[in-house]
Amino acid sequence: MAKTYQNLVFESREMLQDTDAQDPRYADSTLLNILNRGLQDLGRIRPDIAYTLFNANSLNVPEVVVSGAGAGQVNWDDPFGLEMQFYPTMLSYLVGVAEITDDEYTEDGRAALFMQAFHNNAIGI
Amino acid sequence: MAVEYTEVFDTILQDTITELPGALRAVAKRELRLTLREFFEKSHAWITTVENIALPSGSTPVQIDDADANTEIIAILKVSIGNDTDGYNELAPMPEQPNRVETGDKPWAWYMSSNPDEFVQYPFPTNAPTDVGRAVVALIPAFDTEQLPRQITLKYYEAIVNGFLARMYAHPNKPYSAPAAAGGKRQAFVTAMGYYAAQRKQGYNGAPNWRFPHGWRIAKAGQ
Numbered sequence: 001m002a003k004t005y006q007n008l009v010f011e012s013r014e015m016l017q018d019t020d021a022q023d024p025r026y027a028d029s030t031l032l033n034i035l036n037r038g039l040q041d042l043g044r045i046r047p048d049i050a051y052t053l054f055n056a057n058s059l060n061v062p063e064v065v066v067s068g069a070g071a072g073q074v075n076w077d078d079p080f081g082l083e084m085q086f087y088p089t090m091l092s093y094l095v096g097v098a099e100i101t102d103d104e105y106t107e108d109g110r111a112a113l114f115m116q117a118f119h120n121n122a123i124g125i
Numbered sequence: 126m127a128v129e130y131t132e133v134f135d136t137i138l139q140d141t142i143t144e145l146p147g148a149l150r151a152v153a154k155r156e157l158r159l160t161l162r163e164f165f166e167k168s169h170a171w172i173t174t175v176e177n178i179a180l181p182s183g184s185t186p187v188q189i190d191d192a193d194a195n196t197e198i199i200a201i202l203k204v205s206i207g208n209d210t211d212g213y214n215e216l217a218p219m220p221e222q223p224n225r226v227e228t229g230d231k232p233w234a235w236y237m238s239s240n241p242d243e244f245v246q247y248p249f250p251t252n253a254p255t256d257v258g259r260a261v262v263a264l265i266p267a268f269d270t271e272q273l274p275r276q277i278t279l280k281y282y283e284a285i286v287n288g289f290l291a292r293m294y295a296h297p298n299k300p301y302s303a304p305a306a307a308g309g310k311r312q313a314f315v316t317a318m319g320y321y322a323a324q325r326k327q328g329y330n331g332a333p334n335w336r337f338p339h340g341w342r343i344a345k346a347g348q
Binding site for chain 1: 147296300
């Protein structure tokens with residue numbers, strides 16, 4: 001079964017150790033915002049990722065919303081629209097940016113680690 | 126007669142996956158399509174003869190249609206007039222429309238009115254000729270076709286792969302970017318286009334390159 005954007009958000013929660021649905025540290029809307037900014041960032045450095053998804057002549061990647069997607073948007077339970085090779089790339093971004101909030105209280109630099117992984121995945125081997 | 130369309134894009138793409146880490150299939154396919162079009166546009170290696178072209182009177186242009194959705198005509202290489210009983214006479218190519226307006230019973234020349242597939246007979250026929258036209262044209266794959274001719278894998282495979290990889294390796298800031306390799310592949314591709322263009326000019330069988338009558342000439346690059 002195809003992975004969805006929702007799967008991506010959930011997988012990021014696993015890595016963030018934030019799987020308690022009753023008392024989440026990060027709201028879905030927060031992670032979705034991060035995901036959308038990540039897609040835009042990935043679209044900037046790898047404009048080819050959304051080659052078949054760009055709306056007409058725009059370079060805008062689709063915005064992921066929870067439901068009721070309009071023009072230029074996709075629902076988060078839709079199949080992940082990029083090639084699967086960019087799924088871990090987006091996962092790294094999502095976890096990395098989310099970790100920035102937590103990094104204030106730690107010294108292990110996980111945010112930087114994941115952001116570096118995002119960058120390497122996108123334009124490196 | 127040989128079956129023309131036996132190849133598809135996926136065969137070539139599949140072969141090059143290992144050399145293009147991080148490449149998107151849709152992007153690769155587009156570059157492959159552009160490579161094929163460039164190869165056949167510059168080499169004129171893919172030709173066909175269009176028969177029974179209705180010829181109008183006067184200076185009305187004739188647009189040649191090869192009636193194949195998988196191809197587009199990229200050049201007219203030769204135009205003849207005649208019929209199957211008496212044979213055909215080749216018309217001489219003229220570089221541009223003559224200043225002199227000349228009419229006659231039968232044209233002996235032609236010039237391009239709209240590149241790459243439209244020409245006009247000269248002298249302008251007073252009446253529509255009862256004879257028909259025959260044209261040798263060069264083809265490229267249509268922009269949206271999924272079908273490719275058998276000659277691609279039979280003969281031009283290495284050249285096409287080199288040209289395709291050159292385009293991909295030249296992409297900036299991708300995991301598969303390799304500017305130095307792109308230059309080498311591109312050089313091999315360009316050389317191959319010249320090699321196959323030369324073969325085409327000699328009819329693929331080493332034939333001497335002259336035409337008669339009205340067609341005495343040395344074929345220039347791409348002709």
